[in-house]
Structure formats: structure tokens, C-alpha cells
Amino acid sequence: MPQPPSAPPSAPAAQPQCERTIGAARVTLLGTAHVSRVSVAQVSRLIEGGDYDAVAVELCRSRFAALTDPQALAGMDLFSVIRQGRVYMVVANLALAAYQQRLADQFDIEPGAEQRIAVRLAQERGLPVLLIDREIGVTFRRIAARLGWWRRTTLFAGLLTALLSGEKVTADEVERLKEGDVLETAFAEFAQDREDLFVPLIAERDRYMAAKLRLEAQRVGARRVLAVVGAGHLAGIARDLDAAPGDPQACLRDLEQVPPPRRGPSVLPWLVLVLVLGGLAWGFVQSPQLGWDLVLSWVLITGGLCALGTLIAGAHPLTIAAGFLAAPLTTLHPAIGAGMVTGAVELWLRAPSVGDFSRLRTDAATLGGWWRNRVARVFVVFLLSSLGAALGTYVGGVHIAKRLLA
Structure with a gap:
């Protein structure tokens, strides 16, 4: 070739x-x-x-x-x-810098x-x-x-x-x-x-x-x-x-100026909150045992998938535990995401060094560098734990609906 x-x-x-x-x-x-x-x-x-x-x-x-x-x-x-919720913006900028580095390496x-x-x-x-x-x-x-x-x-x-x-x-x-x-x-x-x-x-x-x-x-x-x-x-x-x-x-x-999203302010997080809490409440009305079973399922599904995403991100064991504990609650709170918790905990447990900051642009040019660099890994933890919690919300919501309709 x-x-x-x-x-x-x-x-x-x-x-x-x-x-x-x-x-x-x-x-x-x-x-x-x-x-x-x-x-x-x-x-x-x-x-x-x-x-x-x-x-x-x-x-x-x-x-x-x-x-x-x-x-x-x-x-x-x-x-x-x-x-301040600026992780996605910083990650996009770093990815753009990585693309520029590819161009520089290829074309000198x-x-x-x-x-x-x-x-x-x-x-x-x-x-x-x-x-x-x-x-x-x-x-x-x-x-x-x-x-x-x-x-x-x-x-x-x-x-x-x-x-x-x-x-x-x-x-x-x-x-x-x-x-x-x-x-x-x-x-x-x-x-x-x-x-x-x-x-x-x-x-x-x-x-x-x-x-x-x-x-x-x-x-x-x-x-x-x-x-x-x-x-x-x-x-x-x-x-x-x-x-x-x-x-x-x-x-x-x-x-x-930044206009509101095309379809207006999103009501999806609030709709999820109402549906999940309503489903849990209806489970307790039918039977206390069913209600607690649904609560346990919600905790295991949302917490488990968030913890899985955090684990894939290579986070500290305590960060993984924090994700498991936080996700069942943060998925029901439109203003707080699981990634905010896991990202902050990982940052506290594994504070980046000056070297991590100085190598950030270089490390971000390779996929492995995002896991190797402590600054970049905080962002990976934020993203993958957020993705896991979001997936858990969907899977947990479907599970609750199936149990109530069975």
C-alpha cells in the first residue's frame, strides 16, 4: 500500500x-x-x-x-x-487538539x-x-x-x-x-x-x-x-x-448568546423523576414487598451500571464505590449527575501532578493516554460513569414498568 x-x-x-x-x-x-x-x-x-x-x-x-x-x-x-458542567467542552477541545497533533505528525x-x-x-x-x-x-x-x-x-x-x-x-x-x-x-x-x-x-x-x-x-x-x-x-x-x-x-x-435547545428546555429529566417515583410509589401501594423489590432493583441497576462505567474508566476503587452509591440518587435529580460525583471523588483521591498537566495535550493525542494521564482520566471517569448511569436509568425504568404491568 x-x-x-x-x-x-x-x-x-x-x-x-x-x-x-x-x-x-x-x-x-x-x-x-x-x-x-x-x-x-x-x-x-x-x-x-x-x-x-x-x-x-x-x-x-x-x-x-x-x-x-x-x-x-x-x-x-x-x-x-x-x-460548572464544562467537562464536555474541555474534552471536545482536547480531542480537537489531538486531531491537530495527528495532522502535524502526518504532514510535518x-x-x-x-x-x-x-x-x-x-x-x-x-x-x-x-x-x-x-x-x-x-x-x-x-x-x-x-x-x-x-x-x-x-x-x-x-x-x-x-x-x-x-x-x-x-x-x-x-x-x-x-x-x-x-x-x-x-x-x-x-x-x-x-x-x-x-x-x-x-x-x-x-x-x-x-x-x-x-x-x-x-x-x-x-x-x-x-x-x-x-x-x-x-x-x-x-x-x-x-x-x-x-x-x-x-x-x-x-x-x-446561547439560545435554549431547539425543542425548548428539556423536560425529560423531570419526566423520568415523576415516572420512576410514581412507579415506586405504585409498587408500595400494591405491596410493600413489591415496593422494596423495585427500590432494590433500581439501586442495583443504576448503581451497578454506573460502577461498571467507572471501572472501565480505570477509576480508584473508592470512586467506583462512590458511583454505585451516588447513581441511584443522582439519576433522580435533574441538576446533579453521577459524573459530577465520580469525577470529584477521583480528582480528590488521585490529584494530578504538574507533569500530568504539562503532558495533557500530548497524552490526549492517543486513546491510551486518556487513561494514563490523571487529568484526562478524570474526564474519562466523568463521561463513562455518566453514560453508565444514563443507561441504568433506561434499563431500571423499563424493569420497573415490566414488574408493575406483569
């Missing part, structure tokens, strides 16, 4: 670009490919030419921090991440290298660096808000499976990376229908970056701005800059 090339197919000799006027500023929109050395070279050439007094990049604050401070993860408060060029060189050269010359992309967490949440709960679950599972796969990146993925960015390619890899992803992933970000460009160019008083964006965003940003400007602040506020 032929080996993949050591680098992606070369990009065109010149990357697409266009000029736009924003108030007193003249903006050059440069469309780049995120796995192209030609893009890196052209960014370098334009900045080193000395024609610009500000450089805008397709980065948000969190991605900029990760780019400029590799040790930023060392300051992460894991208890706060668990308590780091995705987003043109953004990195743009930031470095701008800082060396004392030029303002304008961060114009929307926070990646907001984009993830706005995507989730457009999907039903099952699609959200399958999307997240598919994202992890695709990004953590050890397989070589295909030629099709490389072609998509030339047009869009790593985030878009990661979703496109497994999403069967991108219609419900296009708006928050591409169209909204085009509008956001256009509004942010207007605002930031005015804030720093720039006369000539180089905006380094993915080639797939070039036409959309240019189109939004050509449109009536409106109030950029209002536009940004609107695009940063």
Missing part, C-alpha cells in the same frame, strides 16, 4: 485575498489554507513588507491563549470544570501555522493583534442548541471517535482543510448532514468576524489591517463587510 505523502498537496502559488474599507481603515482579507506552507510563506511576506499597522487572526481568546502559552492548561481548576506541518506565524511576526514588530473569531465554547453550545438531544449525543460521540482515531488523515480531509479550518473539518468528517451545522459553524462566524473587524480596527485606530482567515470564510466575511454595517456591538452580543 503506498505511503501518504510527507506533506499535503501544495496550495496554489498565491492565496486568495481581497481588499475592503472599514471606516478609515483599509483591510486586506487573506484567505489561507490551514495545512499549507505556501500560506505560511505568504503571511510572512505580507507582514514583513511593513505595509500594515495591525494584524487580525481567526482566533478567539481561549485558542490564542493555547497558542501562545502551552502551559495554560496547568492553571485549569478541574473542580470548577466539573461543578502544524494546522494553523499561518495563524501562529502571523501572531509571532506582529508581536515582534509591535503591531496590535486583533482576535476576531468567536469563542469556540460559544460555537459548540450554539451548535448543540440547534440539535435534539439524540443528535447532540451522537455528534459528541462521533467527534471523539473521529478525532481520537489513530488512522491516517485522508486526502478528502486535507482538501477540506484547504477550504475551511480544523473545527469545520472535524465536524464534516462524520456529520451526514451539515445543514444544521452550517449556520453556527460557518455563517455565524463569518458575521461575527466581520463585526469584530469593524470594532477592533476602530478601537486600535488602524489604517491598514491584514486579516488572516481560512479560505472558506473569505467570501462570507467580505460579503458581510459589504453589507450595511449596523451596530457591531449589537451583532456580537446577539451571536454570543
Whole structure:
């Protein structure tokens, strides 16, 4: 079988670009490919030419921090991440970083290298660096808000499976990376229908970056701005800059809000609570013996499956016990998940070292690394114990219904 090339197919000799006027500023929109050395070279050439007094990049604050401070993860408060329900977001970000590492290892060029060189050269010359992309967490949440709960679950599972796969990146993925960015390619890899992803992933970000460009160019008083964006965003940003400007602040506020899920606030957890408690109560009405049998079944099923998920995650024995004890109660409480308990207990029992934090991005690039690294394993414990408890809720509910209807 032929080996993949050591680098992606070369990009065109010149990357697409266009000029736009924003108030007193003249903006050059440069469309780049995120796995192209030609893009890196052209960014370098334009900045080193000395024609610009500000450089805008397709980065948000969190991605900029990760780019400029590799040790930023060392300051992460894991208890706060668990308590605030941000585990899924952090895991998705780490999986995305793992995908980037795969690309770097395969093609010997780091995705987003043109953004990195743009930031470095701008800082060396004392030029303002304008961060114009929307926070990646907001984009993830706005995507989730457009999907039903099952699609959200399958999307997240598919994202992890695709990004953590050890397989070589295909030629099709490389072609998509030339047009869009790593985030878009990661979703496109497994999403069967991108219609419900296009708006928050591409169209909204085009509008956001256009509004942010207007605002930031005015804030720093720039006369000539180089905006380094993915080639797939070039036409959309240019189109939004050509449109009536409106109030950029209002536009940004609107695009940063997280709407409720597509079908409104979920009533499923409360429905489960009512049905299970109602079923247990009806069992006691029929017979105290039946009622206690149903309670015992609920404890064994939900606690057992949660403990099984925690065991597969390689958790401490006391964490497994905590999952078994917590799941029968947390599955009946919409605001508290079993993963919050097991994740916190595992973190308390096996506190990560500084080395675990420093190796987190590297370890997250391999499936085994998620079990080996204590920081990543806390997230695995959270996810698998939550999955076990959710499965236990379904199995336990069906068991109670069958016993009552028998």
C-alpha cells in the first residue's frame, strides 16, 4: 500500500485575498489554507513588507491563549470544570487538539501555522493583534442548541471517535482543510448532514468576524489591517463587510448568546423523576414487598451500571464505590449527575501532578493516554460513569414498568 505523502498537496502559488474599507481603515482579507506552507510563506511576506499597522487572526481568546502559552492548561481548576458542567467542552477541545497533533505528525506541518506565524511576526514588530473569531465554547453550545438531544449525543460521540482515531488523515480531509479550518473539518468528517451545522459553524462566524473587524480596527485606530482567515470564510466575511454595517456591538452580543435547545428546555429529566417515583410509589401501594423489590432493583441497576462505567474508566476503587452509591440518587435529580460525583471523588483521591498537566495535550493525542494521564482520566471517569448511569436509568425504568404491568 503506498505511503501518504510527507506533506499535503501544495496550495496554489498565491492565496486568495481581497481588499475592503472599514471606516478609515483599509483591510486586506487573506484567505489561507490551514495545512499549507505556501500560506505560511505568504503571511510572512505580507507582514514583513511593513505595509500594515495591525494584524487580525481567526482566533478567539481561549485558542490564542493555547497558542501562545502551552502551559495554560496547568492553571485549569478541574473542580470548577466539573461543578460548572464544562467537562464536555474541555474534552471536545482536547480531542480537537489531538486531531491537530495527528495532522502535524502526518504532514510535518502544524494546522494553523499561518495563524501562529502571523501572531509571532506582529508581536515582534509591535503591531496590535486583533482576535476576531468567536469563542469556540460559544460555537459548540450554539451548535448543540440547534440539535435534539439524540443528535447532540451522537455528534459528541462521533467527534471523539473521529478525532481520537489513530488512522491516517485522508486526502478528502486535507482538501477540506484547504477550504475551511480544523473545527469545520472535524465536524464534516462524520456529520451526514451539515445543514444544521452550517449556520453556527460557518455563517455565524463569518458575521461575527466581520463585526469584530469593524470594532477592533476602530478601537486600535488602524489604517491598514491584514486579516488572516481560512479560505472558506473569505467570501462570507467580505460579503458581510459589504453589507450595511449596523451596530457591531449589537451583532456580537446577539451571536454570543446561547439560545435554549431547539425543542425548548428539556423536560425529560423531570419526566423520568415523576415516572420512576410514581412507579415506586405504585409498587408500595400494591405491596410493600413489591415496593422494596423495585427500590432494590433500581439501586442495583443504576448503581451497578454506573460502577461498571467507572471501572472501565480505570477509576480508584473508592470512586467506583462512590458511583454505585451516588447513581441511584443522582439519576433522580435533574441538576446533579453521577459524573459530577465520580469525577470529584477521583480528582480528590488521585490529584494530578504538574507533569500530568504539562503532558495533557500530548497524552490526549492517543486513546491510551486518556487513561494514563490523571487529568484526562478524570474526564474519562466523568463521561463513562455518566453514560453508565444514563443507561441504568433506561434499563431500571423499563424493569420497573415490566414488574408493575406483569
